[in-house]
Amino acid sequence: MTKLYAKIPEGPLSEKWSKHKASLKLVNPANKKKIDIIVVGTGLAGASAASSLGEMGYNVKSFCYQDTPRRAHSVAAQGGINAAKNYKNDGDSVYRLFNDMLKGGDFRAREANVYRAAEVSNDVIDHYIALGVPFARDYSGYLDNRSFGGVQVSRTFYAKGQTGQQCILGTYSSLLRQVSKGMVTMFPRRDVLDIVVIDGKARGIITRNLITGEIERHSAHAVVLATGGYGTVYYLSTLAVNSNASAAWAAYKKGAFFGNPSFIQIHPTSIPVLNEFQSKLTLMSESLRNDGRVWVPKTKGDKRIPKDIPEEERDYYLERRYPAFGNLVPRDVASRAAKERCDAGYGVGASGLSVYLDFKDAIKKQGKKAIENKYGNLFEMYEKICGENPYETPMKIYPAGHYTMGGLWVDYNLMTTVTGLYAIGEANFSDHGANRLGASSLMQCSGDGYFILPYTISDYLAGEIRTNKIPVNTPEFEECEKNAKEKIQRILSVNGKQTPAIFHKKLGKIMWDYSGMVRNEEGLKKAIVLLDELKEEFWKDIKISGTANELNQQLEKGLRVADFIELSKLICLDALNRKESCGAHFREESQTENGEARRQDDLYAYVAAWEYTGDDNDPIMHKEELKFENVELKERSYK
Numbered sequence: 355m356t357k358l359y360a361k362i363p364e365g366p367l368s369e370k371w372s373k374h375k376a377s378l379k380l381v382n383p384a385n386k387k388k389i390d391i392i393v394v395g396t397g398l399a400g401a402s403a404a405s406s407l408g409e410m411g412y413n414v415k416s417f418c419y420q421d422t423p424r425r426a427h428s429v430a431a432q433g434g435i436n437a438a439k440n441y442k443n444d445g446d447s448v449y450r451l452f453n454d455m456l457k458g459g460d461f462r463a464r465e466a467n468v469y470r471a472a473e474v475s476n477d478v479i480d481h482y483i484a485l486g487v488p489f490a491r492d493y494s495g496y497l498d499n500r501s502f503g504g505v506q507v508s509r510t511f512y513a514k515g516q517t518g519q520q521c522i523l524g525t526y527s528s529l530l531r532q533v534s535k536g537m538v539t540m541f542p543r544r545d546v547l548d549i550v551v552i553d554g555k556a557r558g559i560i561t562r563n564l565i566t567g568e569i570e571r572h573s574a575h576a577v578v579l580a581t582g583g584y585g586t587v588y589y590l591s592t593l594a595v596n597s598n599a600s601a602a603w604a605a606y607k608k609g610a611f612f613g614n615p616s617f618i619q620i621h622p623t624s625i626p627v628l629n630e631f632q633s634k635l636t637l638m639s640e641s642l643r644n645d646g647r648v649w650v651p652k653t654k655g656d657k658r659i660p661k662d663i664p665e666e667e668r669d670y671y672l673e674r675r676y677p678a679f680g681n682l683v684p685r686d687v688a689s690r691a692a693k694e695r696c697d698a699g700y701g702v703g704a705s706g707l708s709v710y711l712d713f714k715d716a717i718k719k720q721g722k723k724a725i726e727n728k729y730g731n732l733f734e735m736y737e738k739i740c741g742e743n744p745y746e747t748p749m750k751i752y753p754a755g756h757y758t759m760g761g762l763w764v765d766y767n768l769m770t771t772v773t774g775l776y777a778i779g780e781a782n783f784s785d786h787g788a789n790r791l792g793a794s795s796l797m798q799c800s801g802d803g804y805f806i807l808p809y810t811i812s813d814y815l816a817g818e819i820r821t822n823k824i825p826v827n828t829p830e831f832e833e834c835e836k837n838a839k840e841k842i843q844r845i846l847s848v849n850g851k852q853t854p855a856i857f858h859k860k861l862g863k864i865m866w867d868y869s870g871m872v873r874n875e876e877g878l879k880k881a882i883v884l885l886d887e888l889k890e891e892f893w894k895d896i897k898i899s900g901t902a903n904e905l906n907q908q909l910e911k912g913l914r915v916a917d918f919i920e921l922s923k924l925i926c927l928d929a930l931n932r933k934e935s936c937g938a939h940f941r942e943e944s945q946t947e948n949g950e951a952r953r954q955d956d957l958y959a960y961v962a963a964w965e966y967t968g969d970d971n972d973p974i975m976h977k978e979e980l981k982f983e984n985v986e987l988k989e990r991s992y993k
């Protein structure tokens with residue numbers, strides 16, 4: 355029998371959340387003061403949750419590995435945040451946003467969660483406005499919108515190409531307000547190494563102080579993980595280089611199931627790899643596809659500079675293949691189409707691994723100033739990195755590892771399979787199915803933190819009001835601390851020859867080659883063997899210089915890479931199990947005659963939630979069958 359209970363409320367879709375909210379238990383203000391909550395992560399999910407819970411009267415302890423919460427990776431988000439406001443009067447609605455998200459994710463998410471995410475999206479925008487986030491406005495002063503991939507309406511609110519940064523600044527100010535009121539205590543420069551579970555309930559974390567190396571114990575009545583995604587398994591990705599999966603991986607080993615780990619989005623518009631010494635890739639926001647046209651030369655291996663290639667010799671392949679959505683097809687479709695053109699020999703640039711994103715027509719029509727107003731900072735960033743001016747010559751772009759739809763499995767209340775352990779934002783698996791539509795992540799992270807978790811966690815904490823402060827001198831804390839120290843000693847004592855970065859690069863290559871944009875059975879089986887070998891090699895030959903009792907970034911990285919290698923094997927197992935193609939998961943064996951993804955709803959309309967059973971044992975897969983009562987499961991077509 356499955357151990358998964360999603361707790362989806364009964365009743366009509368549009369009433370589920372409001373009825374559920376009304377039925378959740380509350381904690382009275384006097385009792386809230388006695389309750390501690392740990393929130394790990396200060397991105398849009400974690401900071402919004404911590405500030406809301408502080409405002410509500412709980413004692414919150416907020417952790418991040420950066421020196422300040424406002425450097426969380428959410429700061430990098432560029433293009434925008436979705437909401438169903440229908441300001442453009444173009445037919446948008448909560449239902450349409452829900453439908454687009456569910457369809458965009460290829461029907462591999464829960465209806466009830468996706469609907470709720472769409473429902474709270476409007477509150478999120480209102481809240482950010484109240485916090486002073488300077489979203490772009492039109493001439494009359496109303497909030498402006500633009501379009502993102504996979505939709506036919508304009509629902510993306512934006513602040514130039516810095517939406518994440520502006521939202522984080524708003525969220526960060528409300529977090530600091532709670533810090534100054536004494537409701538939130540900040541613990542920056544901490545790495546979470548383990549989750550402490552006592553009598554089946556999450557009761558704390560073990561952290562390493564990244565400045566002193568001290569191993570610390572922190573307790574609480576509940577623990578929230580808002581630790582972001584794991585796209586960095588590919589080594590080169592659009593994420594911040596320190597983004598990692600270690601806290602989620604520790605939770606998995608403590609009994610939290612991992613949902614759909616193989617659902618990883620490859621973003622179509624990154625600046626291509628320029629040299630072998632790079633440690634990250636830079637995203638060019640999807641918003642650029644509103645005005646930029648994607649093309650390659652019609653002739654293989656055409657080495658002429660773009661302006662010498664006449665219009666009739668250009669292949670605007672997205673417009674050709676997908677006339678209904680053109681350049682705004684969803685990311686998985688655009689990425690595979692770019693790969694297909696490059697693999698067939700039409701790619702441009704020195705390596706042949708890029709396609710053009712061209713603004714010539716948009717500049718001619720709207721003028722340079724209009725384009726600069728919308729994307730100025732992105733153009734500047736591109737020119738700084740590539741040395742070419744995109745106002746004059748097309749950008750070169752190529753797909754790169756980006757966002758993880760997989761993550762810790764959570765029920766409708768955002769609780770993992772460990773009682774009292776919650777996962778929000780990109781760290782959970784819940785709302786995007788097999789593919790995320792652009793601008794839906796900031797919306798989900800903020801919705802989870804501001805408008806969903808504060809209700810659902812209170813329901814759990816109402817049962818904890820008689821639990822005293824959780825002591826940290828228990829055998830469970832001792833055991834976890836001992837294990838963390840042993841792991842650190844083990845990695846330091848190997849004293850081999852290869853640095854964590856070397857192993858990370860090797861890992862990235864395996865994952866990109868066999869578990870990237872396109873996957874097949876043979877490749878995935880090979881990857882699993884290679885990953886087992888890499889793990890063995892890692893523990894025989896890792897070189898960490900320095901000691902445990904100091905600032906030691908080699909040690910930080912080494913521990914993260916060790917976890918990535920293990921997680922990567924789970925990603926491949928999950929990808930191997932899912933023999934259908936859906937969203938970003940493209941199995942070569944399951945495609946239509948035209949090379950489009952072929953879903954197999956009769957066999958795979960479920961969430962695969964993996965249970966850890968020990969380092970030397972295979973994990974067990976549990977299925978959460980997905981029921982669709984409000985949408986018809988259609989083949990995704992953007993033609």
Ligand SMILES: Cc1cc2nc3c(=O)[nH]c(=O)nc-3n(C[C@H](O)[C@H](O)[C@H](O)COP(=O)(O)OP(=O)(O)OC[C@H]3O[C@@H](n4cnc5c(N)ncnc54)[C@H](O)[C@@H]3O)c2cc1C
Nearest residue numbers: 395396397399419428432433434546582779780793795796
């Ligand atoms: C370049 C780029 C552009 C993007 N643009 C958009 C966009 O325009 N619109 C959109 O909707 N989405 C966008 N996304 C996706 C979106 O930015 C992320 O999904 C979202 O910001 C994740 O927020 P989060 O709060 O879940 O996690 P993050 O912002 O990643 O924060 C994670 C937090 O967890 C902490 N943490 C992690 N591990 C540990 C640990 N072991 N110990 C202690 N602390 C830990 C970190 O310190 C950090 O504070 C973009 C992503 C990228 C990479």
